[in-house]
Amino acid sequence: MALDNSPSAFIISQVLEFMARSAVNDDDFNALALRVFAHQFEHNLPFQRFCQQRGKTPRLVKSWQAIPAVPINAFKDLTLSCVPPDHCERTFMTSGTTRGDVKGCHFHPTMAVYDASMLRNFSHHVMQGDSRLRMGILFPTEVVMPNSSLAHYLGLALHNFGAPGSAYYLGDDGLQLDALCQALTQAQQTQMPFALLGASYSFVHVMDALQARGLAFKLPQGSRLLDTGGFKGQSREIEADAFYAQLAATFGVSREQCLNMYGMTELSTQFYDAGNLRVPSVKRGPHWIRSRLIDPLTGHDVPTGERGILAHTDLANFNSVVSILTEDVGIASDDGFVLLGRAQGSQAKGCSMAVDEFLKAAQA
Numbered sequence: 001m002a003l004d005n006s007p008s009a010f011i012i013s014q015v016l017e018f019m020a021r022s023a024v025n026d027d028d029f030n031a032l033a034l035r036v037f038a039h040q041f042e043h044n045l046p047f048q049r050f051c052q053q054r055g056k057t058p059r060l061v062k063s064w065q066a067i068p069a070v071p072i073n074a075f076k077d078l079t080l081s082c083v084p085p086d087h088c089e090r091t092f093m094t095s096g097t098t099r100g101d102v103k104g105c106h107f108h109p110t111m112a113v114y115d116a117s118m119l120r121n122f123s124h125h126v127m128q129g130d131s132r133l134r135m136g137i138l139f140p141t142e143v144v145m146p147n148s149s150l151a152h153y154l155g156l157a158l159h160n161f162g163a164p165g166s167a168y169y170l171g172d173d174g175l176q177l178d179a180l181c182q183a184l185t186q187a188q189q190t191q192m193p194f195a196l197l198g199a200s201y202s203f204v205h206v207m208d209a210l211q212a213r214g215l216a217f218k219l220p221q222g223s224r225l226l227d228t229g230g231f232k233g234q235s236r237e238i239e240a241d242a243f244y245a246q247l248a249a250t251f252g253v254s255r256e257q258c259l260n261m262y263g264m265t266e267l268s269t270q271f272y273d274a275g276n277l278r279v280p281s282v283k284r285g286p287h288w289i290r291s292r293l294i295d296p297l298t299g300h301d302v303p304t305g306e307r308g309i310l311a312h313t314d315l316a317n318f319n320s321v322v323s324i325l326t327e328d329v330g331i332a333s334d335d336g337f338v339l340l341g342r343a344q345g346s347q348a349k350g351c352s353m354a355v356d357e358f359l360k361a362a363q364a
Contacts, residue, residue, distance in 0.1 A: 008082060008109060011039050011318050015113055015288070018315060019120060024287045032315055033064035036322045043082035046074075046362035047321050053361040054299075065292060069299065069311040069325040071355040072266045075104030078362055080320045083109045088319075092149040094265045106149070106265050109319055114268045117316040118156050121286045125272035126226060126259060127161055130193070133222075135166040136183055138198025138206060144172060149265045150228065154197055170202060177209050184217045184251070193222030196251065200227040200260075204238060207250050218252030225253055228261040240279040262339060266324050268316035271336070284336040288315040293332055296325060296343075296350035307331050307340065309347060327351045 018024065018032050038058035041048050047070065051057060056068050070080065075094065079085060085107050094104040108114055127133070137154050145151040158166050169180040187194035196203075203225070210216065225247055238246075248255045256275035262283050263270035269289040273281035285291070293308030294301055302308035310330045313323045329347060330337040343351050 006083065006109075007039065007043060008319065011036060012110065012113060015315050015318050016116055019113075019116055019286070019288050021287070029287070029290065029315075030064050033067065033313055033322060034058070034061065036315060036318055037061060037064075037067045039318070040082060040321060044080060044321065046078045046080060049363075050358050050361040064290065064313050064323075065301070067313065067323045069292075069294070069313075069323040070321040071296075071325045071351060071358055072104065072264065072327065073351075073355045074358045074362070075106060075266050075320075076102045077359055079105070079107075081107040082319050083107070090152070091147060092152070092265050093147040104265060106268075106320055108268075111152075113316050113318055114152075115156060117269045117286070117288065118153055119160055121270055121272070122157060122161070124286070125274075125284075126157075126195075126224070126261075128224075130161075130222070132161055132163040133193055133195045133224075134164070134183075134187065135162040136180060136194065136196045137166075137168045138170050138175075138196065138202035139168075140170055140172075141168055149263075150199065153263070153270070157197060170198065175202075175205055175209060177206070180206070181210075181215065184219065187219055187223065188217055188252075191220040193224075194219050195224050195226065197226040199229045200243070201229065203227050203247060204243075207246055210250055216250050216252070223251070223253050224257040224259060225251060226259045226261060228263065240276070244276040244279060264326070266317075266320070267312060267314050269312075269314045280338045280340060282333045282336045283339055285312075289313065291330075291337055293330055293337065294325070296347065296354045304332065307347075309343060309351060310337065310339075325351070325354060 014032060041051055041058050051068050054068050056066065061067055088107040088109045089111055090108045092106045135158050137158055139154050140151060142151045142155050169176045244255050244258045247258050255277045258276045260273050260276060261270050269285060271283040271285045273283055290313050292301055292311045294311050296309045307329050310326045310328045311323060327343045329340045329343055331340060
């Protein structure tokens with residue numbers, strides 16, 4: 001989509017410039033968050049109606065914390081976009097596991113912002129000073145899954161940071177275990193660091209298959225593993241400590257280099273930890289995203305040290321809604337947050353009520 005003369009063009013340029021900065025302060029973040037909020041209030045009608053019902057307009061909202069956070073399930077019921085969906089370059093869809101087959105859609109008029117967000121963040125947290133590494137991807141390609149944000153994310157990783165010999169090991173015909181074993185053996189013999197990236201449950205399948213063959217590896221120093229997604233909607237779950245212990249034992253990589261990425265289709269920015277020697281680990285994001293722990297019904301921050309529902313304000317979400325309310329429980333740390341799991345009991349009920357409130361206001 002050509003955006004040169006669109007209302008979004010100015011916002012896009014400001015967000016890209018902000019992400020490229022080496023340092024920002026609280027006032028800088030707040031000012032841009034309010035500009036993005038004002039843009040979305042004007043051009044995203046369901047969001048505008050919700051904000052008006054809550055008495056939150058650009059004239060009255062003075063801080064990013066006061067921007068209403070939209071429940072992520074609203075993406076499944078409404079078109080949350082500042083431009084018509086058919087004018088968008090890409091549409092990412094959620095898995096639909098939490099509400100039958102209903103999929104949420106996140107519309108991207110241009111991939112320039114999402115890609116810039118991913119590349120700079122990934123370079124810092126995953127590459128850790130390396131320019132390229134030989135990579136193995138345990139997830140289908142974008143050709144197979146064109147509406148998957150994770151497929152796009154992993155494709156960016158391989159094409160921008162993958163050394164020669166990088167490859168996908170999960171395709172239409174399933175896991176390519178022989179080819180993966182050959183790549184792991186070669187890395188072990190040549191002592192060239194290797195990075196294996198994919199969905200958490202893909203790693204479980206690989207570890208099960210290797211165990212059935214009686215195989216384990218000791219990858220060279222500098223190798224790392226990156227999993228994401230957890231075990232939501234899968235046939236079985238593995239406790240986090242056991243999962244990372246098995247990863248370290250199977251691939252010979254220290255738990256400090258067993259990294260986890262926390263992201264979601266409704267966001268344009270990801271969070272990372274600094275390894276999983278201890279779990280749950282602290283998740284951190286770049287300077288263009290900030291998080292709060294809130295009561296889902298009131299939208300107010302919970303007291304320091306208490307559990308709350310995570311709400312993220314992501315400046316890279318220039319086209320949809322800048323602030324989203326998740327269904328994930330966390331607790332604040334000094335420089336990030338600890339992810340504790342999905343909302344249960346009263347917190348889950350609060351999230352559902354927040355969705356109902358949004359839909360009633362947006363459809364009024």
